[in-house]
Amino acid sequence: MTDTTFTRRTVLKGTTALAATTVFASPIRAQAPAPSAITPALIEAAKKEGKIAFYTAMDLDFANRLGKAFEAKYGIPVRVERSGAERVFTRIGQEYTANIRAVDVANTADAAHCIVWTRNGWLEPYLPEEVAQHYDKAYFDPNGMHITTRILVSPIAYNTNLVKKEDAPKSFKDLLDPKWLGKMVKGHPAYSGTIMNATFQIARDLGWGYFEQLAKQKIMQVQSATDTPKKIQLGERAVMVDGAGYLVIRYKEEGAPLEVVYPEEGTPLAAGPSVLFKGSPNPNAGKLFQNWMHTREAQQFLVDWARQYSAHGQTVEKPSVRPLKDIKLMKEDPAGVEKAADDVKKRYAAIFKV
Amino acid sequence: MTIAVPAELADRRTFKFDMTWPVMFGFMAVLCVLIVLPISWLVYYSLTAVDPVTQARSFTLDQFRTLFSDPEFVDPLITTVIIAVSSSIACCVIAAPMGWLVARTDMPMTRTIRALVTASFVTPPFLGAVAWEILAAPNSGLLNKLFRLVTGAPQDEHLLNIYSLPGLIFVIACYTFPYVFVLIANALDRIPSDLEDASAMLGGTAWDTARRITVPLALPALLAGALIAFLQAMILFGSPAILALPAGFHTMTTKIWSLFQYPPKPELAAAASLPLLVLTVILLRGQAMILGRKGYTVVGGKGAEPRLIKLGWWLVPAALFVTIVLMLPVFLPYFALFNAAFSPIATTLVTPFNATMHNIYFTFFELSSTKVALKNTFLLGAMSATIGTLLALVISYLTARQAVRGHRVLAFLATAPIAIPGIVLGVGLFLSYTRPPLVLYGTLWILLIAYITIELPAAYQQLQSAFKSVHPELEEASRMLGASRLRALRDVTAPLLRTSVLATWCFIFVSTIRELSAAVMLFTSETKVVSVLIFDLKESGDLGAISVLGISMLVLTFIVVVGVSRIPGFGAGTRLRNT
Missing domain, CATH: 3.40.190.10 (Periplasmic binding protein-like II)
Incomplete structure (x- = not known):
């Protein structure tokens, strides 16, 4: 009998085979992906897909504003699914084990989730150019599995x-x-x-x-x-x-x-990383969004409007928010x-x- | 009616094949899939566990051992029983006198009162819970602010605390009492006045008549109402999910839901669902036994209008009572929601100076899930109502006319889902349809199945009693003239049942829209419905957006219900007496 409930173990078991073949076919882990820029070709491909599903734990107001800013720039509407990070995690787990591919990009507030997703082989490695150039090394995975979009304190x-x-x-x-x-x-x-x-x-x-x-x-x-x-x-x-x-x-x-x-x-401190899912319904729009979300432009928006901390080296701190180094x-x-x-x-x- | 009988088939008189049997078996199969499949998975999961090494499933009673020994589960079970008993009693205490006032006294504006009770039925319990949070949260609640303003009490004193067990019981009772009210008011409506006249003529005083005639005749309805209130309170997910967490306790339904947090424990969730199921079955059996012994046949054609009791000066306290009762589930909560929709901060009173359109703009233009959720909700509502009504119509015909052998099985299957709480069905459907051959999870179909299953018993009972009121001789005449059963049904019975069919359609539509417990188990981001969206918004405390969504949901529901009752051929002026 096949068992499609999604205990951590069955997920592991079910995906080990997949992960193994992927590893042997192309040694992703051994080699970091080349940094990718936002090219006209990517924008074109993303526009063809025409939409993107963004699961996030960010506060609802900002998440929707971020989506609207992206839509204003590229004309691609972002459907924001907001709930608590642990619920986002549960939801993605349920969907993936039921073979539903609905999420393109997810942003969590619990970096531990990325460990599980990476281990399950659910993530698409992708390293935006600006991240490789300007990001604090502690806040992105060199293999491009996850990038910290925002740093939170509680x-x-x-x-x-x-x-x-x-x-x-x-x-x-x-x-x-x-x-x-x-x-x-x-x-x-x-x-x-x-x-x-x-x-x-x-x-x-x-x-x-x-x-x-x-x-x-x-x-x-x-x-x-x-x-x-x-x-x-x-x-x-x-x-x-x-x-x-x-x-x-x-x-x-x-x-x-x-x-x-x-x-x-x-x-207490929590990094909020974003990931791109493998086999997602809108792969190019997902890449474009993951790339754009970590550009200086979007990150400065995060700092200025959302009052969160950015790992992007070129962002300017907001004076009214106490800098991380002083806490x-x-x-x-x-x-x-x-x-x-x-x-x-x-x-x-x-x-x-x- | 849209039961498709090809015209040439029905018209050829020589062709005598009766379609009843295949139809009957078809429906039985559908019902089995709807009900037996998820329940089987539930039972199977509750009694098995996956061996961590071999990955094989083997029999175990561990889940039940945990369930009945671990205080983590025993406490919610006890809490649930306390809530169900208390809110059932509260419902009866309020609904019985109110039903009597509306049905048997010369109380004015009874139509308005009934309509307002319907409005409280249309209000989803979780929305009511949010509204009551805005009203009666101990510190920020509007009513508590008013209390402090009037009495000059210090900041940390409060009159009401909605984040408590009594608070939760109160909110549940607010949105469960319509069930009891409708049952009692309808029963009292039907008691013919000849019996009461007889009592009066034999010298009985008004009190004697009430005690010996009216009350005993209304008792079965009260009992049925108490039971429904109990069941509703026991299986409710929305209100506890919103109020129990801040109050610091779990009910069975919120506990079952929490078992699906990562890593999910479906075995334990299945086991935890079964006590709710067993309790429901036992109670329904109990009710059938009690009612079975006290059968009163009072509905004999068109009786005389019930005699209305003159209230005289009692009208003042009676009107006051009704007004207060209607304030609690309808006026106050909608005032709170309207206030929150236009206020910058939910619990600040709106004035012309601080009124804002921000929440409305945000909900409709910034919040990206609004449109998809509204679309899904109304699509599912209309589809469940249409399919559910058709299904219930055919089944109730077959059973009411005892058209075929085995109709009892059919009747049982159609009533069985009443014993399945929404959250339990959600768990069962999740286990059933996340695996081949039918992978429906992630589609609207799984929600459709859930809604139809949940609403079938009520729809069936409504239509079955409607069928019983149409005398079979009309159909028999049609059959003697050579029509097949389905033809007789379509041409003779269906037109006579329009009003009931319409009421059933609206009932399912409204119930679907306010359903949260199964939907919260079965939705994916693509198949989100408004109830789940509101639930998600509640998680992050976005009260303004919730209010806007809640009000628009109510408005749209009314538009649909009114629109449907205006459809030509359905007879204008139909009122939702049965809801």
Whole structure:
């Protein structure tokens, strides 16, 4: 009997053969792909395909704006599928194991996903020219499997109408103070890639005991890292434990009473890489989009509008966003997350009951 | 009717072959595929596990052991039962007096009241849950803000907390009570006044009459209503998915859904689905037993109009009661959604100074999934309604007329899906159609199958009772004149059933549009529907876009329903009494 459920093991088994033949046929791994420029031929081929499916964990507003900017430039509409990174990952897994090829380019907030996708042989190697020339080496795969589109931090933040500056928490430890009982909101690692990485890093650096204590604080649990900033913006809760720092900054600059706190213990960090899928329905449009998304133009848009960090060497930092080098960061470890993801979800569910 | 009988076949009187048997077997086969296939996969998966080394499936009870010992599953099971019992009771307590007021008293504007109850039925439970979040979130909720404004209470005090077990029960009851209300109001409508007159003439007081005649006659409907409310609350996914997580607990449906997170555990999900299925079957059997003993034949042709009780001064509290009840599922939530649609921040009141069109612009011009989701939703709604109605029509004919042997099997198969919660069916269909020979996952077909299966029992029951109301002698006359069964059905019975058929079509259409639990298991990005889109938007807290989508969905639904009831030949003035 053939079994088409998509446990990690069956996926591996099912794709090993495919991966093996690919490796032997053309030794991709041994040789990095030549950097590709955006050529008129690529644009032409992409226009013929006429559309692109982009699965992403970016905040909805920016993802759709990015899509519209691409459409304005090349006339190719981008269909944005936004949900939390862990749900994007689940969805792509479901679709691929059911032999559905619907996604062209995916952008996650959990770099560990790229490890699994690469191992499964689902990715198309592609290295845009600008990435090879201007990107920080730490933020792209030399084999062209994945490129970090955006770098995220998950700081603490609070609503300044509800919390005075001098009372604001300064560290994760401060959040255990009884005065925050029932006043905090938190994202969930089973839905959000940012929160998955943040949870992994906090548990590693502060121990799971920290979460056990935090759980006693009557946390309001939401799914996405992009929802926690909205909940403190509404004033539904005073403090967010984790979530998309970039949204807090954007809302603040739009006039919301919000303030970011980079915790003393260090701020969790998550790279948000993008990948191109092998055998995708619109391969050329996918390449064009993957290429364009990492050009200076698109990256500067990301910095200026979305207030996220770019790994592109030529982008100019936004003055209102504290530069990464000035923030004490927790260490990112995608390989560690990949191994521990299941355990993290299980322990988290046991501690927070959801 | 579009059952295709080639004209020359039907007209040739010498050709006597009755098409009933092949049709009957065809339908039985279709029903088996629809129902038996997914359930078989569920049972198979729940009892087997894949050996990590050999990749072979072998028998195991591990899943069930986990299910009944691990607090991770036991807690949601208990929570689900608490929710179902409480919201069922709440529904009956509210719907029974309201149904009585509308059907049996001289309460004015009863038509409007019924229409507004229909509006609360058309509102998807998850949309209602989002609206109530905007209203009654402890700190940012509009009602809590109002409470603080009026009482001068400090910032962290609140009147209502929707992120709680009672909050969830309340929201579920809000959108389940229409089922109970319709059942009770219709039952009370049908009780002929001669029985009550008899009681009055024999010297019974109004109270005696109510106690001895009206209440016992309405009791089966109340019982059926309580059961439906219980089942609906138990299998509901949308409201718990939106409110349970922030409140810090799981129900069975949200737990089953979470089992599909990577790496998915379909075996455990299948096992977790089965208690819902078994509980549903037991309850339905129980209902059949109780109702079976108390059979009242009150529908005897056109009885006299029911006697309306004069409310007098009681009208004031009665009207107040009805207004409050309608505020909760309809007025307040739609006020909240309208506010959120035009407000820069969902929980800030709209004023002429801060009103914005941004959410509308964003939803229709920037959000790229809006159009495809709207298209899929209305396509699927129309197709499910059309195919589902046809299927139910033929099956109910065969069973109501006892046209063939084995009609009981057919009746059972058509009613069976009522025992399958949407999320369970979703899991079953996912297991069935992600493998050869029929790889339907990723297409609209799998959603179509899910919707038809889910809505078939209700459609069947509606049409079956409609068939029973048309006396067979008319068909017999047609048959004696040489028409085949299908011809008699088409030319005689179908025209008499127009209203019911139309009501059934609309019922399926509306139910399809508000369906989330099966769709959330079965959609892919290409086959997204509005309910799933709203659910995704909820994940990231985009309340403005949700409000715009929710309102447009409601408007479009009303346009379709009104449009359909205006189709020539279907008879104008049809009202959705059955929904």
